[in-house]
Amino acid sequence: PPALYIVPTPIGNLGDMSPRAVEILQSVSLIACEDTRHSGRLFSHFGISTRTTSVHDHNERARAQWIIEKLSQGDAVALVSDAGTPLISDPGYHLVSQVREAGFAVIPLPGPCAAITALSASGLPSDRFSFEGFLPAKDKGRNDKLTALREDPRTLIFYESPHRILQTLEAIVAVLGGERPMVMARELTKTFETFLSGTAAEVLEKVKSDDNQQKGEMVLMCHGFVAEETEEAIPAKAMETLALLATELP
Numbered sequence: 001p002p003a004l005y006i007v008p009t010p011i012g013n014l015g016d017m018s019p020r021a022v023e024i025l026q027s028v029s030l031i032a033c034e035d036t037r038h039s040g041r042l043f044s045h046f047g048i049s050t051r052t053t054s055v056h057d058h059n060e061r062a063r064a065q066w067i068i069e070k071l072s073q074g075d076a077v078a079l080v081s082d083a084g085t086p087l088i089s090d091p092g093y094h095l096v097s098q099v100r101e102a103g104f105a106v107i108p109l110p111g112p113c114a115a116i117t118a119l120s121a122s123g124l125p126s127d128r129f130s131f132e133g134f135l136p137a138k139d140k141g142r143n144d145k146l147t148a149l150r151e152d153p154r155t156l157i158f159y160e161s162p163h164r165i166l167q168t169l170e171a172i173v174a175v176l177g178g179e180r181p182m183v184m185a186r187e188l189t190k191t192f193e194t195f196l197s198g199t200a201a202e203v204l205e206k207v208k209s210d211d212n213q214q215k216g217e218m219v220l221m222c223h224g225f226v227a228e229e230t231e232e233a234i235p236a237k238a239m240e241t242l243a244l245l246a247t248e249l250p
C-alpha cells in the first residue's frame, strides 16, 4: 500500500542500520534522499538498488507534489537524510506535512539520532529537555537565542559544527554563565567518541587547548537553569507551616 516511510540511517557506525530500515529501503519504489550521492554509498553497502531522487531545502516543496503523485499511483516511498533521523535538523518537514495533508500514511521507523544518543549518556537531567538544533550563525542571533533560553529549566541540546564550536562555547559562557554545567558529545558511535563535561568555562578551556576537540561532529548539552536560593527566601516547609497557621488564626 502507498505510504511515505521515514527511515533513520547511522550517524557513524554502520552497525546501527536496522534490519527493518534495510528491508523498507529495498522494497519501496523510490527513495527521497537529502543527497543521492552520499546515500548511494550507504545503499551499495547494504545491497539497496532502489531508485533515488533528491529532496533538499531548495526543492522540497516542489518535489513533494511529485512524490504525492507517486503515492497516488500506489507506490511506497521512503525518505532518508545524510545521517540520523530525517527532519531532525534535516529536510523533510514540508514533505511530511504535504503528504499527510494529501491523506497518505506516513510511517516512521525509529533509529539513530545524535541528540537522543548524546543525551542518554550525558549524565544531565533527561526527564525534560529542549532540542534547539543549530544556533544562529551570526553573533547577535546566537546571543538573542541563548538569552531567551537562559532561564529555561530544561536541559538544552544544540547541534554544532567544528568551524563554529569555539564561538558557540564562548557565547554559552557569556550568556548562560561560566558556571553552567554542560557536556559536549563528539564523534558519537565512531572511533574517537568523546564526552567532555564540566562547567561551561571548563569545557571551553578544554576545547580551546586541544585542536582535536574541535574536529568532527558534536552535540552540546547544557544543564537547565536552576534558581539560586537566596538567604532571604523562605524555605518551602516554613511557607507550608505559615499557610497552615494562617487558616487557624481568627
Ligand code: SAM
Binding pocket: 011, 012, 081, 083, 084, 085, 086, 087, 088, 089, 090, 112, 113, 114, 115, 158, 159, 160, 161, 185, 186, 187, 188, 189, 190, 217, 218, 219
Ligand atoms: N538528522 C541528524 C540526527 O538525527 O541527529 C542530524 C543532522 S545535522 C545536519 C548534523 C549535526 O548533528 C552535526 O553537526 C552534529 O551536531 C550532530 N551529529 C550528527 N552525527 C553526530 C555524531 N556522530 N556525533 C556527534 N554529533 C553528531
